[in-house]
Amino acid sequence: MxxxxxxxxxxxxxxxxxxxxxxxxxxxxxxxxxxxxxxxxxxxxxxxxxxxxxxxxxxxxxxxxxxxxxxxxxxxxxLGLDRRWSVAIVGAGHLGTALSLYKGFAERGFDITCIFDADPEKIGKKIAGLEVRSLEELSQKVKEYNVELGIVAVPAAAAQEVVDIMVGAGIKGIINFAPVNVSVPEDVVIRRVDLASQLEYLTYHLGETR
Amino acid sequence: MxxxxxxxxxxxxxxxxxxxxxxxxxxxxxxxxxxxxxxxxxxxxxxxxxxxxxxxxxxxxxxxxxxxxxxxxxxxxxLGLDRRWSVAIVGAGHLGTALSLYKGFAERGFDITCIFDADPEKIGKKIAGLEVRSLEELSQKVKEYNVELGIVAVPAAAAQEVVDIMVGAGIKGIINFAPVNVSVPEDVVIRRVDLASQLEYLTYHLGETR
DNA sequence: ACATGTTTGTTAATCTTTTAACAATATTTT
DNA sequence: AAAATATTGTTAAAAGATTAACAAACATGT
Incomplete structure (x- = not known):
């Protein structure tokens, strides 16, 4: 472009x-x-x-x-923000829930359109007006809602598996909040956001100056 | 060091x-x-x-x-992680709540010890076993709990004010989740984490490759 | 219309970070 | 015990990013 x-x-x-x-x-x-x-x-x-x-x-x-x-x-x-984007979140824990409800996404053109979780306890629950669905439904819903972006908010141990499912469903861009490196095919863009690491940046620099 | x-x-x-x-x-x-x-x-x-x-x-x-x-x-x-750190969160909305409950912090040595909010509706509520307090109490509680790090999870418009209060209370390192640039004295370390911007990184790169 | 003052776009210089190469050191094999 | 193999720490080269400087372009005031 x-x-x-x-x-x-x-x-x-x-x-x-x-x-x-x-x-x-x-x-x-x-x-x-x-x-x-x-x-x-x-x-x-x-x-x-x-x-x-x-x-x-x-x-x-x-x-x-x-x-x-x-x-x-x-x-x-x-930035590619001259249109809206449909986003799926996997992980309906505290972080996934908060991200589903976060107003800042919609303001910048990102619509959270579906939420998934592996835990049967969570499936069926409503978050931000959306029903939490099982991972088995991901592929179908991704097509249904034209999802192109995904957010991973699951434990580190499950991250690679979830990412594989997302990639299989045709999702082309992924944010990974799990503190682990996952691999994706060349044509998929992935970005890791490690929340604890942000605090570690602070403690490193505080240690530095005394 | x-x-x-x-x-x-x-x-x-x-x-x-x-x-x-x-x-x-x-x-x-x-x-x-x-x-x-x-x-x-x-x-x-x-x-x-x-x-x-x-x-x-x-x-x-x-x-x-x-x-x-x-x-x-x-x-x-x-990284300065050979000891534990006491962390205060300001903002008991969805994001602040999720961060308060996030297990990943404790695993890396960060203890969320107090939560504050400006909204009287939220004050007194319990999150992760902690009472949400008013900003007026921040300075005192920071001393009481030896808080050295702060997390800002408030709307952009309130971020600078909250950061000023934190700095006034002696907090030396701050993570700012509000999508706005705030200024701090030289001896305070600040880091901005813009969640929407992470998604924008994806959309930019997706646009790039077609 | 000319001089003065702004502010961009661009080029060159500087600074920073990453990558590559390899000598130094240890282990394993023959 | 010597040769082959592995892997670090370090130095040098390459690549990448930021800062500085300045000509080009516009606006304003005289």
Whole structure:
């Protein structure tokens, strides 16, 4: 689509931040913002902002700045957020439940459309208006709801198996909250989010400074 | 402590992975592992494993490998996990509740000792055996429970205010789940975890490949 | 219309991180 | 006991990412 050359991983994360700030600015009625303003609001340098955007094209006007709404729309398109996405969650424990109910997903275009769990105790329960289903139904429901993204919120020991089922059902992007590395075919994008590891980042740095 | 020179950010995250694998290996009774085995299990290259470890010292034996238990202990010490940490959560919504109940924290040495919320409706409720308290009590309870780490699970609009209160109470490390950049004094370590952004990473990459 | 001041897009320089290569050291085999 | 094999720690090379600098382009004021 845009990708003329390789884009730094971190750039993608920053585009998310930029877009949130731009939306706010637009809603406040602001008609131009500078790379400096974007930078200050998102905690990076102005040069970084311009570089990140330069990977994808020219979106501003020299001597002036950027139009928030326009730039917002561009970034959302770059991120693939110019449409909505259907997401399945596997794991109806505390984390899976919280993620099912999390408002922040819908705001960015992600609709949680089905929830699965292996535990018969949990099957049939309603979460966020959705019935928890067995893993056997996953493949069928994924087709029914056009699910393209999956969230894994199961214990580490079950993660690989669940991911295999998801991949088998045709899911192409997966977030794995289990603290374990799982493998997927080349054409599937996977990302691990290790919550405890985030706290460990803090303790490491606290140890460092004394 | 160890830090003789600057350590890559990503190294810290990988040490977490290594340590989990090493613990497992040790529990299985394995007495030596190679950088290659660690690498395969955690999805990196053997050279990366050795380089990461080399920042902190020499932990292996040439021609042989590493002792899982020993290396595990070293890494846990590097990460500051050779003791337990007391953690406060602010925000008793779905996410805050799930995080309070999440078993993965305790396993890695993090004890959630208090939960706070601004909403009077939530105050007094019990979560994971803990009473939800008002923000006014935060400072006192942080002292009482020796809290050093904080988790922010409140709406974006409230995040900066909550972080200010935490910092005022002496908390030195903060995870911010609100999708907004907040500022802290130099001696406070902060890390933002944006859940929607994780999904956006997927959609970006899916768009890329067609 | 010209000079002054802004702010982008881009190129070059710097800094950081990863990968590769290999000498040093241990183990196993013959 | 020597040769072959394995695996680390370390150094050098390559790749990747960030920062800095500045020409190009626009706006404003005189």
């Amino acid at each position: 845009f990708k003329r050359f390789k884009i730094p991983e971190a750039t993608i994360g920053r585009l998310t931040s930029y877009s949130r700030f731009l939306k706010e600015a637009d809603e406040k009625g602001v008609t131009t913002v500078s790379s400096q303003q974007i930078a200050r609001a998102t905690g990076v340098t102005p040069a970084q902002v311009r570089k990140d955007l330069a990977y994808f094209g020219e979106f501003g006007t020299r001597g002036v700045g950027y139009n928030p709404r326009e730039l917002y729309n561009y970034i959302m398109k770059i | 160890f830090k003789r020179f600057k350590i890559p950010e990503a190294t810290i995250g990988r040490l977490t992975s290594y340590s989990r694998f090493l613990k497992e290996a040790d529990e299985k009774g394995v007495t030596t592992v190679s950088s290659q085995q660690i690498a395969r299990a955690t999805g990196v290259t053997p050279a990366q494993v050795r380089k990461d470890l080399a920042y902190f010292g020499e932990f292996g034996t040439r021609g042989v490998g590493y002792n899982p238990r020993e290396l595990y202990n070293y890494i846990m010490k590097i």
